[in-house]
Amino acid sequence: MPTLRKIPLTIISGFLGSGKTSLLNHLLTQADGRRITAMVNDFGALNIDAELIAEKHGNQIALTNGCVCCSIGDDLMRTFIEVMQQDPLPEHIIIEASGVAEPTRIAGFASVDPQMRLDGIVTLVDASAHHLHSKDPHLADNYAKQIAAAHLLVISKTDLADAETLATLRDELRAAYPQVPLAETMHGHMPIDAVLGLNADAPHDLPSGPPSGPMDHNFVQWAGHLSPVPRHEVIKRLETLRPHVLRAKGILTDCDGAYVIHYAAGRVEIEPFDGDASGHFVLIGTPALPDNEALAQLF
Amino acid sequence: MSIIYQAKSIRTMNPHLPHATHIAVRDGHILAVGTKDDMDGWQAAWGPLELNTDFATRSLLPGFIEGHSHMMEGMFWDYHYVGFYDREGPDGTVWPGLKSIDEVVAKLKEIQANRKDKDAPLLAWGFDPIYFTDRRMNDADLDSVSTDCAVIVLHASLHILNANNFVMEAADVKGADNSEFIRRDENGKPTGEFLGQLGFYMAMRTTGINLLAIASSPETLVNFANVARQTGVTTATDLVNPMPEGSEKPMRETIDADDFPMRLVVAFQGNSKEPDEAVARMQELQESNSDKLRFSLIKMVADGSIQGFSARLKWPHYYNGAENGLWYIEPERLGEYLKAYTKAGMQVHVHTNGDECTEVALDKIEEALRAHPWPDHRHTLQHCQMATRAHFKRMKSLGVGVNLFSNHLYYWGDAHINITMGPERAARLDDAGGALAEGVPLAIHSDAPVTALAPLFTAWCAVNRRSSGGVTLGNGTQNISVEEALYAITMGAAYSLKMENEVGSLETGKRADIAILAEDPIDVGAEGLKDISVIGTMLGGIVHLNQGRD
Ligand SMILES: [Zn+2]
Numbered sequence: 092m093p094t095l096r097k098i099p100l101t102i103i104s105g106f107l108g109s110g111k112t113s114l115l116n117h118l119l120t121q122a123d124g125r126r127i128t129a130m131v132n133d134f135g136a137l138n139i140d141a142e143l144i145a146e147k148h149g150n151q152i153a154l155t156n157g158c159v160c161c162s163i164g165d166d167l168m169r170t171f172i173e174v175m176q177q178d179p180l181p182e183h184i185i186i187e188a189s190g191v192a193e194p195t196r197i198a199g200f201a202s203v204d205p206q207m208r209l210d211g212i213v214t215l216v217d218a219s220a221h222h223l224h225s226k227d228p229h230l231a232d233n234y235a236k237q238i239a240a241a242h243l244l245v246i247s248k249t250d251l252a253d254a255e256t257l258a259t260l261r262d263e264l265r266a267a268y269p270q271v272p273l274a275e276t277m278h279g280h281m282p283i284d285a286v287l288g289l290n291a292d293a294p295h296d297l298p299s300g301p302p303s304g305p306m307d308h309n310f311v312q313w314a315g316h317l318s319p320v321p322r323h324e325v326i327k328r329l330e331t332l333r334p335h336v337l338r339a340k341g342i343l344t345d346c347d348g349a350y351v352i353h354y355a356a357g358r359v360e361i362e363p364f365d366g367d368a369s370g371h372f373v374l375i376g377t378p379a380l381p382d383n384e385a386l387a388q389l390f
Numbered sequence: 391m392s393i394i395y396q397a398k399s400i401r402t403m404n405p406h407l408p409h410a411t412h413i414a415v416r417d418g419h420i421l422a423v424g425t426k427d428d429m430d431g432w433q434a435a436w437g438p439l440e441l442n443t444d445f446a447t448r449s450l451l452p453g454f455i456e457g458h459s460h461m462m463e464g465m466f467w468d469y470h471y472v473g474f475y476d477r478e479g480p481d482g483t484v485w486p487g488l489k490s491i492d493e494v495v496a497k498l499k500e501i502q503a504n505r506k507d508k509d510a511p512l513l514a515w516g517f518d519p520i521y522f523t524d525r526r527m528n529d530a531d532l533d534s535v536s537t538d539c540a541v542i543v544l545h546a547s548l549h550i551l552n553a554n555n556f557v558m559e560a561a562d563v564k565g566a567d568n569s570e571f572i573r574r575d576e577n578g579k580p581t582g583e584f585l586g587q588l589g590f591y592m593a594m595r596t597t598g599i600n601l602l603a604i605a606s607s608p609e610t611l612v613n614f615a616n617v618a619r620q621t622g623v624t625t626a627t628d629l630v631n632p633m634p635e636g637s638e639k640p641m642r643e644t645i646d647a648d649d650f651p652m653r654l655v656v657a658f659q660g661n662s663k664e665p666d667e668a669v670a671r672m673q674e675l676q677e678s679n680s681d682k683l684r685f686s687l688i689k690m691v692a693d694g695s696i697q698g699f700s701a702r703l704k705w706p707h708y709y710n711g712a713e714n715g716l717w718y719i720e721p722e723r724l725g726e727y728l729k730a731y732t733k734a735g736m737q738v739h740v741h742t743n744g745d746e747c748t749e750v751a752l753d754k755i756e757e758a759l760r761a762h763p764w765p766d767h768r769h770t771l772q773h774c775q776m777a778t779r780a781h782f783k784r785m786k787s788l789g790v791g792v793n794l795f796s797n798h799l800y801y802w803g804d805a806h807i808n809i810t811m812g813p814e815r816a817a818r819l820d821d822a823g824g825a826l827a828e829g830v831p832l833a834i835h836s837d838a839p840v841t842a843l844a845p846l847f848t849a850w851c852a853v854n855r856r857s858s859g860g861v862t863l864g865n866g867t868q869n870i871s872v873e874e875a876l877y878a879i880t881m882g883a884a885y886s887l888k889m890e891n892e893v894g895s896l897e898t899g900k901r902a903d904i905a906i907l908a909e910d911p912i913d914v915g916a917e918g919l920k921d922i923s924v925i926g927t928m929l930g931g932i933v934h935l936n937q938g939r940d
Binding site: 107133135149164165166167168169171172175189190191193195196198199200201202203204205208209229230232233 | 560561562563564569570571572584586587588589590591592594595596600602632634635659661662663664691702713714716717718719720721722723746750
């Protein structure tokens with residue numbers, strides 16, 4: 092069996108009203124067996140259907156799909172303590188950060204928790220209000236920090252901005268953060284695998300052959316089968332695909348044995364794998380990823 | 391039964407009779423104040439008054455009111471104090487100050503050598519590195535105490551802690567996540583120093599000590615009251631408490647006990663719930679109000695601290711070039727909460743440290759008042775350390791009061807001049823003189839346990855404005871007189887809590903809450919204020935004496 096695995100922490104950051112709750116809502120409906128704990132500011136805003144609520148006590152709501160929502164109530168530390176007392180522990184923790192939170196501060200909790208690791212910071216940029224937020228007299232610096240901290244930038248509410256505004260915003264973000272993957276969403280719709288990774292903490296469940304091709308019009312997926320390959324070599328190849336690859340995961344082998352590699356927007360996590368490595372390897376990226384043939388060539 | 395207490399002097403804070411020698415107490419209240427002859431007139435209708443001369447050589451003042459403290463002050467006394475100054479525990483034990491890092495480490499070694507369970511976590515608190523400028527404490531210091539158990543030293547500011555490698559290994563402190571809240575040496579190796587809540591979190595996750603449960607336990611509350619009582623306090627605040635469902639009942643049981651020596655005003659953590667639910671919860675809490683326990687305030691925290699570089703400052707921000715601080719709540723959300731509470735008639739105390747934050751808080755209060763006019767809301771800015779005269783003028787127009795963090799002048803005054811604010815802005819740090827000149831209702835505070843709880847010391851800070859490095863902040867216009875400072879720690883604070891009709895001055899009909907002092911602070915004057923010995927207190931007519939004072 093795998094050794095004690097660390098729970099990945101994903102931080103969703105962005106200005107008040109940038110669509111964090113919609114995204115979170117959408118992720119929870121796609122949980123499909125993943126036990127996600129979501130730390131949120133306001134249950135009410137989540138708008139959870141009454142029939143999806145299994146149990147409610149104190150500041151935690153258990154959902155029928157195995158996920159749990161915890162209200163932060165301005166006490167992040169207390170909420171983390173409570174979440175890490177859950178039995179069983181969650182498979183993934185998502186925090187909906189407040190509109191003024193510095194995501195790197197929140198990430199610090201994972202740095203000092205023996206059972207947690209930072210999976211990534213996702214920052215939403217509201218296409219319809221970027222021009223206001225970036226000039227807010229009191230919050231512009233904070234807003235810039237949230238964007239700078241992101242491992243994945245998501246332009247949200249694309250339906251509320253005209254084409255020209257959207258194009259300018261894209262160019263601005265690409266120029267400022269050339270290494271950070273840039274995705275787009277409306278109404279918080281994003282594939283869960285693109286945000287949280289491929290069933291992040293169940294390596295043996297990696298699907299043997301997910302379809303390659305578009306997931307929805309904003310994301311593409313590619314799956315391949317890799318013969319034994321040194322881990323540093325895989326990282327090197329992935330780096331050539333930045334910023335277009337959001338997530339990658341493989342169960343591979345090299346001369347040191349079988350390993351699982353998780354790649355999330357430049358952040359690499361490698362752990363030993365007990366058992367025979369299947370060689371399965373899956374990538375999720377933006378439509379700007381090279382085509383299937385080129386990817387097959389690369390790997 | 392009525393008792394007349396004779397004193398050497400009584401400073402009443404009542405402008406109609408500022409000075410007296412006798413005070414009559416009946417049924418927990420003040421029957422009369424004046425001379426012996428004034429007392430005698432009451433006997434015809436109220437029966438014989440018994441004369442008590444226990445305090446005939448003492449000076450009596452209204453019991454002091456600490457308008458901004460936290461009951462957390464009581465939580466650390468089961469652990470080991472390693473601060474720079476002598477500090478008196480709730481049982482009257484004096485913990486001697488330690489004057490160097492080596493002394494702190496030697497003390498910890500001694501504790502470790504003498505304790506039975508050498509594997510239990512060793513927790514110390516009150517460490518204050520501002521006095522040790524030659525070097526910082528590191529993991530090697532604490533590894534020298536033990537490598538086989540957790541050794542953790544909390545700083546006095548509560549914003550930082552040091553840990554040994556036993557703790558860092560247990561926490562599996564990750565090198566990859568280059569958190570700016572983990573201090574590192576030039577090679578990138580963590581030095582054992584953790585900033586912000588991270589340290590507390592790590593300490594709890596690795597030792598199993600639930601500091602959150604301890605912080606709200608009855609023992610902590612009792613310790614807090616006893617520490618406060620020893621400094622002459624009869625009413626204190628717990629200025630932010632999330633009050634989880636059901637927590638009010640045990641709290642009230644503890645506080646209503648006759649031997650609990652203090653009144654407590656609890657400020658409900660304003661954004662621990664959504665506005666509607668929070669208003670409902672506050673109404674529910676108020677059903678538990680008693681003579682000694684009050685749920686009457688809402689606390690909102692809007693930014694961080696100046697010395698932690700997390701306060702929001704107006705341009706040009708920090709003197710040393712550090713980037714501007716943090717909002718602890720979206721200004722827009724602060725506005726929503728202020729509107730909800732103002733509409734519900736609930737008084738809000740807003741924590742604002744930096745001047746940008748003060749300005750935004752005033753904007754939001756103004757918006758709330760335009761939506762829901764309320765002439766005597768008495769919303770108050772807490773800390774409000776960088777307010778300008780312009781801010782005070784605006785506070786006056788809006789009916790907003792201020793509770794300034796005067797202890798900062800002493801503890802961090804030098805840092806504010808040299809590092810955070812620079813000399814010009816540091817001159818106006820905690821400008822009590824400016825607040826009074828502009829007509830803003832004034833209180834001053836310690837923010838215990840961040841700094842030591844002792845209203846006479848806080849008064850001394852506001853009067854003298856002298857830093858621990860011996861520098862005087864400002865040009866004299868910011869200082870207040872001894873009389874004004876004494877008013878601020880009694881009636882000023884009472885007013886900020888809407889308790890001025892009950893406590894804060896010694897006059898007929900008010901509660902018999904009294905600070906019993908060895909000397910008259912007005913005779914002692916500015917320099918000696920902080921050194922006046924507190925003999926004890928009277929709370930609702932019940933005397934609580936400090937041990938070994940004269
Ligand atoms: Zn405070």
